[in-house]
Amino acid sequence: MRRYLFFFGALLLWCAPVFSQQSANKPEREQWFMDMGLGMFIHWSVDVQVGAVISHSMAGASDAYLEKFTKTLPQTFNPKKFDPEEWAILAKLAGMKYVVFTTKHHAGFCMWDTKTTDFNIMRTPFKRDALKEIIAAFRKQGIAIGLYFSPEDFYYFYQHKLPIGRMQVPQHFPANNPGLMAYDKAQVKELLTQYGKIDLIFFDGPAEGLKEYAWQLQPDIVVTRGQMRTPEQELPDQPVPGPWEACFTMGTDWQYKPTNDPQKSGTAIIDMLIETRAKGGNLLMNVGPKPDGEIQIEQDALLRELALWNLANEEAIAGIRPWKIIREGKIWFTQSKDGKAIYAFVPAGTEWKYGERKELVLRNLQGSDQTKVAVLGFGSELVEYKKDFDAHVYVKSTPMGLVISAVNGQRFYTNNQWPNPVVLKIENAEYRPYQDRSTRAELEGAK
Numbered sequence: 001m002r003r004y005l006f007f008f009g010a011l012l013l014w015c016a017p018v019f020s021q022q023s024a025n026k027p028e029r030e031q032w033f034m035d036m037g038l039g040m041f042i043h044w045s046v047d048v049q050v051g052a053v054i055s056h057s058m059a060g061a062s063d064a065y066l067e068k069f070t071k072t073l074p075q076t077f078n079p080k081k082f083d084p085e086e087w088a089i090l091a092k093l094a095g096m097k098y099v100v101f102t103t104k105h106h107a108g109f110c111m112w113d114t115k116t117t118d119f120n121i122m123r124t125p126f127k128r129d130a131l132k133e134i135i136a137a138f139r140k141q142g143i144a145i146g147l148y149f150s151p152e153d154f155y156y157f158y159q160h161k162l163p164i165g166r167m168q169v170p171q172h173f174p175a176n177n178p179g180l181m182a183y184d185k186a187q188v189k190e191l192l193t194q195y196g197k198i199d200l201i202f203f204d205g206p207a208e209g210l211k212e213y214a215w216q217l218q219p220d221i222v223v224t225r226g227q228m229r230t231p232e233q234e235l236p237d238q239p240v241p242g243p244w245e246a247c248f249t250m251g252t253d254w255q256y257k258p259t260n261d262p263q264k265s266g267t268a269i270i271d272m273l274i275e276t277r278a279k280g281g282n283l284l285m286n287v288g289p290k291p292d293g294e295i296q297i298e299q300d301a302l303l304r305e306l307a308l309w310n311l312a313n314e315e316a317i318a319g320i321r322p323w324k325i326i327r328e329g330k331i332w333f334t335q336s337k338d339g340k341a342i343y344a345f346v347p348a349g350t351e352w353k354y355g356e357r358k359e360l361v362l363r364n365l366q367g368s369d370q371t372k373v374a375v376l377g378f379g380s381e382l383v384e385y386k387k388d389f390d391a392h393v394y395v396k397s398t399p400m401g402l403v404i405s406a407v408n409g410q411r412f413y414t415n416n417q418w419p420n421p422v423v424l425k426i427e428n429a430e431y432r433p434y435q436d437r438s439t440r441a442e443l444e445g446a447k
Contacts, residue, residue: 035319038096040287041148044101045111079126096285101147109155146200152166172206192218202225233248233249235275235279243282246276250264270420313377342365363401376424378407
């Protein structure tokens with residue numbers, strides 16, 4: 001009886017008039033979002049216990065499989081090492097400014113104390129509101145709160161004898177399914193009224209009707225997927241105007257995958273972050289906690305490598321905007337929001353070893369007597385154990401461009417094999433489109 005009363009009430013809620021006419025993110029909130037630069041995506045649900053792709057094993061499954069999935073898996077979910085404060089501290093160290101947690105993935109299992117369904121974390125041996133604890137931990141570290149929510153719901157489809165899949169029949173779309181829309185709205189209402197201010201929401205599926213409702217409940221919320229471009233596992237070839245967000249896994253899957261899951265290198269992740277920011281986007285980097293609640297050691301290690309790089313170079317990543325050009329050869333660029341500083345990301349590792357001086361010419365930069373260049377994180381005075389070694393930065397403006405001579409002198413690893421990019425901060429310099437003078441002379445001579 002309680003479920004029927006709930007459904008009737010939710011249906012009335014869905015049919016109620018919309019009092020807010022907001023149909024887009026507020027521009028100032030989009031600018032805030034663009035400042036963030038880097039976020040932590042967390043995929044974690046009841047099927048993590050068997051190492052399956054999150055939710056999708058339900059699509060096309062037999063009745064016997066679905067029965068075991070929905071009845072057996074909740075009986076054993078009990079992450080005894082769950083410590084969201086550890087997650088949040090690691091995220092903060094790594095330079096992540098916001099978190100996006102999977103409150104409900106496509107399977108329909110709710111990771112919060114919901115009154116809309118029994119298929120939720122409170123009906124497991126764990127019996128704790130994981131979402132509430134995650135929000136509290138990340139807020140404590142000053143990290144903005146984002147929620148992932150799937151409008152499609154495989155458990156709802158299963159209960160209502162609909163084919164389980166993604167956007168393959170009209171009833172998969174809430175806009176075509178009043179019962180599903182009411183169900184989703186009731187859950188969104190819980191999420192956006194019971195946990196304080198929510199900064200972002202990621203609708204992974206048809207968002208029409210739900211994003212408008214989210215803005216009605218919290219007008220300052222930023223809708224990412226469902227309102228802006230959010231490519232998965234790929235980056236656009238060129239800069240994208242306005243806010244956008246790239247979503248990547250560290251390995252080959254979103255949720256914890258215990259086997260056959262090689263991870264990216266720390267350098268690859270850092271390079272991905274640099275490229276994303278140079279093109280004007282945010283990077284939402286995923287972690288998949290284990291069934292016991294711990295972040296797997298391989299991903300923990302990669303985040304700590306990112307944290308060390310971030311300790312020296314955060315100002316070139318957070319609160320910046322794309323420069324006039326995104327790259328020159330292997331060197332990527334960003335600039336400060338006020339345009340007073342340009343950041344050049346220079347490959348290091350075998351290309352620029354620790355303790356070595358490197359000279360480079362940035363052909364699209366024009367300097368002056370006021371031009372200053374610094375190596376982020378490094379004082380450019382001393383290199384450890386080297387006596388009478390000149391580690392200063394030298395800069396000169398020439399017809400060929402801005403010539404910089406600098407030393408890669410900060411020691412990050414005992415064996416001096418730190419493989420990640422060095423960042424140069426360039427002040428009081430201007431963009432000057434480079435023209436190959438020899439080519440131009442040949443063209444003029446041919447006329």
